[in-house]
Amino acid sequence: MVQANRRSFLVAAGLLGLTAACGSNTGRGGSGSGTLEQWYHAYGEDGVHDAVDRYAAEYTAAKVNVQWNPGDYDSKVVTALQNSAVPDVFEAQVKVDWVRQKQVVPLDDLLGGTRDDFVKALLDSQTVDGQLYGIPQAIDTQVLFYRPSLLRAAGVTPPTTLPELVDAAKRLTGGGVRGLFAGNDAGVAVLTPPLLWSAGLDLLSPDGSAPGFDDPRAAAAFTAYRGLGDALLLGSPTDWSDPGAFVDGRVAMQWTGLWNLPKITAKHGDDVGVVPFPKFDDQGAVSVPVGAYSSMVNARSADVDAAKAFVKWLWVDKTDHQAEFATKFGAHLPARKSLTGATDGLATQVAGFVADSGRIASPARWSARANTALSDAVSRIVRQGADATTELKAAVEVARAEISRIGK
Template structure:
């Protein structure tokens, strides 16, 4: 099984435990040219990524770094390994709130001294807890709205910049053969998450750790998502889901919510006959762009914590060439460093440049305090609202109570 970086942007999944994990860590006793470090990655779907990260590791001269490519349920494997002496020194992950609160990862704040402001705050903030940085963002994935220029023009529809306009456009673009919008085969319940809330000027969790959508504007926004379903404007039952642009490319839908990774394929097949937009604003809110980034973290159980931290700094802070290569040579992603995103040739023009601007101006990531329990409560309610027409106000009241209790629980642990 392979997993691409786009998996970051799907609904947040809980981190569980396995009863066992691999013991071949590559660690040694620190003899020879330097300490032996083990570095874990999840198994990417993009061809060439594994060879690239092994090449980076081989170029490091202060330690012998062994890369492990981990198939299967990577999150569970990592969670289990961090509780043992046989886990990785450096690993790719959130890290999660539980890992931070449990003292399982090393404080990496000093690694970003002098360059912290160059990391996109949307993806750095979820790596920050109690004023300290626990993971260094590697690369940014983001979602955006693709639309077919010719289909909108033929229907006399302008690219929608508000949620009301999106509902109206999807209705007008729907014909016997083409649906107006594709948000995934479940109507958007899985992929949208908190995006409509952010577009309405709200948040999942406020900066002071409280529920960020206990507001009438939340119900109004989600009611409009239901309206898309009720109008039969949404494509459902497509051969592939939202992360794949096939439905859009085959003309099954005039607009599709997908990811930046789809851009090269869309551009190759449609040429100039497409445009991209952030999720449209609602009411007094602003456009919203969900982003995500794996972070490089250091295990607190590592026997070589200082050496592991030095390696992370070398790869994800100092080696700008490797960071750009990792982002743009294997799939299509945005470097986590703002300066690199601005100067990368592949991101300077057209839809790619717009995507970078959307991310910088409107990007948001799920907050660290947004736990799997909160995610499940909210997503289940969103599914009932979209597919069953459940009352948004009553559904959200229940979610607010559950999330508030969950936030109280995790804050007590800090």
């Protein structure tokens, strides 16, 4: 879909690293006036604006103004944190530089006894130097959608390994239908982390002290993926984040977001299946990338305690609002395990994928420069046939320099 929505952070910030504002209830007071200013990016799902305005209006301990921010929201947040006490509360994914520069405040004390109820991977993604800086609001994830009827006709089963995915996509290609669509860049933007996870690797080492892809298995996985060749759809009018290629029958399988589930089932009914990204081999693992905007507090806020109290009320205490926010406006998943009962059908199946094999697509310590270097290398491997070992060696050096810059 062209409109911005809760998956936009995965399209841009979440998977690629890391303006004028308009909205409702804006232009009043500001931080220090007894009013809390809360920022969201420009959600596209019908009803979510009204719901969030309603949540703010229900809060009685302070006046809360909600501001919607179209355009480059992530850049606007970066600028605001450097120069302003506004917003007091905002949604984002924590970056290590914000912590180092003391632009955001720890929120561990807000969780109390609820910590174990939150999906651990989400809390880990918002943790830097052992402290939590964001309370997850909801989960966005991506899966491989497929048409069971088309797989049966081709004599293939849903793929569980990368070689099976390549074979299935080739056998499903024909008669004007391609086997797989993962984006007009051949899937480089969204599948680089899952391809590493499939080989048992990651962007960073477990302790974050080194690149996690300095291993021959990374080159082997990217080279194997390149074997899809003409089975990959390219040049689609819409990109991977929109279900158009799958809905319109141009592909038998598409890697896309769970947020598209309503449109997909509206078109194909029960002829829809989902699986995680396959493992490369038995030394690797299946995976689904997990991301979430989290509610954070600006360290420059004139009333940090009031801002933290609002975050606790909305994203820790008010479980009814949390369930509604996650499940009623497009297909998303709750950030808390106790709320998964609010999902149904394929969304519940995907919630199980997240619990079993969810992986954070954009760690706080993974910098934009390192990500660009790796993405460019993978693009040359997959799209231009470049030597994988040579390309990844150069990306490893950039990532190593960035890790050294960020420090422990």
